[in-house]
Amino acid sequence: MKILIDRFNGVDKFVQAYDLSIDEVKGKTLLALLQHIKRTQDISLNFTSACRMAICGACGVRVNGHSYLACDTKMDDLLIEYDNPESLKISPLANFKVLSDLVVDWEPSIENLRKIKPTITPKEAFSDKKGCVQTQAEVDAIKKQWDCILCGCCASECNKLEADSSDYMEPFVFTHAFRAAYDSRSKDALKHLKPSIANGLWMCVHCQECADRCPKGISAADDIAMLRVMAMKKGLKDGTGPAHAEAFLKDLEDTGRLNEIYLALRSEGVLANTTKIDIAYNLMKAGKMNPLHIFGDEEIEGHEDLVKMIEAARAANKE
Template identity: 35%
Template sequence: MASRKVTMRIQRFDPAVDKQPHDQDFEIELPAGITILKALNKVRAEKDPTLALRYSCGSAICGSCAMKVNGHARLACKTQVSDCTIDGVMSVAPIGNLKILRDLVVDMDPFLDSLNKAKPYLEAGNGSVPEHERTQRPEEFLQIDPSTTCILCAACYSDCNVLAVDENFFGPATLAKAHRFIFDSRDVDTPNRMRAVSAKTGVWDCTHCGECSTRCPTETKPLERIEEIRVKAMADGFHGNAGARHALGFRETVGKRGILDENYLPARSMGFLNLPGLLSLVPIGLRMMLRGKNPPLIPHKIDKLDEVKKTFARFEELRK
């Protein structure tokens, strides 16, 4: 089998001697078709047995080999070296938003603890053990099918830009786990689950960057699940919070008035009668003004307004 020389630039960190992580280059001959996990094990076998990494199944099932490859989280056992080598070099680092313990190994506890926010178990209600299994029709299962495929690899957690600035955010995997039980036809705790994900740091704090779905190696695709929860929140009346009011305000200003009124949106989101909330916006408003970032008093007209209106009309049709 043809082979070629690759420089694997691997981030190293030994807490006993290093203050900061640093890169180390390993030049290694790799056969065609090799995965990053196998390449790392070859580095361990031939160059440096102290290189620490975590893996188990080697088959994209256990979720333990997520790491950053060229800056983005991927499963090492599911990714080919040839797809990630640029000019003969490939960089490998631990996943982000978690403390590095050693080399490519991170402390997974904050990620695993965050799942508890989703109460990741079925609330079947009557407290007694049923005589038969709790059944579900195929079409009911299809609603939760994608969110049951999560392998808890934390690739989404690693690359979520909201978690990078707010560790209290539920995070994409936890919201996908919440989806899995909110939409489970056998679960009786839906209102409480909806209340929890609608609160601050829940579904409405996601910025739609899409990184979680791009990085997810399964069909879970957290952003899509977050959107489904948001649609349900609106339909079930869980819109007494800043995030939902922001979405409704956006529909009012863009969809109905045909302008993007950025002066209206903060007050609409906070609630017009919420005096403490409105006052909390004053320092941000002043900072924006000082930096010349405040929106114009008379909002701009939207380009291609007809197309925007068509989109909203189509959305209303679908909603009905």
């Protein structure tokens, strides 16, 4: 079969094909396959790897457009997943600057990690020689996020980064912000929360691709949602994002049905929406918005039970 690899020599981008027998492909990990190609066919092929044990995160790449941790991905599984294809395409992680072949530039991501100050400052009560004591529940709240190995698979899949990375950080950065902000030993959660808000916390589009592709089963989307919850609890409600969340909840409590007209007005205000008449027209034309909803919506069936669920969630949260 053919293994197609996206190459970059610093000037030109091109795709190079490597012919291998099926026996050379089967029984290997994706990383072992890359090493085999480098060793037997092309010593100039560049990629990164280190531990070979799914710990260091260095070997993230894409296959057929989807991100994988190369050392933790079996070629036999890929052949099944893609229905025994005649070829597979291996590419560098998306949403990163490519330096050479499958090697990407991590420096901008490291700078984003520095912004959220992922190292906690312990509470004064924990600063004595007894150390930092946590309950099992407090450990469990952040335990999964400690598994993040900075492989970049979530960032590679992120639709928001693909559309515009100028006002948003990589999903794994928010995961580390969550881990630090929700750590019961932390003296100041705002130290991690405020830079998260300033760098795109409310810009996540909820595509769930980060959760789907993480080799460690971490959901950065959930971590972002919980950071938003913390922001609202701490009164950090300035901006369109928090206003949209509150407008969304109000619609659920009022009728159980999203009112697109009121949702936009409550989220961004009247002035901001006067410049979006064309969007509103296209939505109405496509049947996505009913202008009569300006007069309100009818309650959905079972709305009373929905309100009870919301009130129960509030009560449980206070406990």
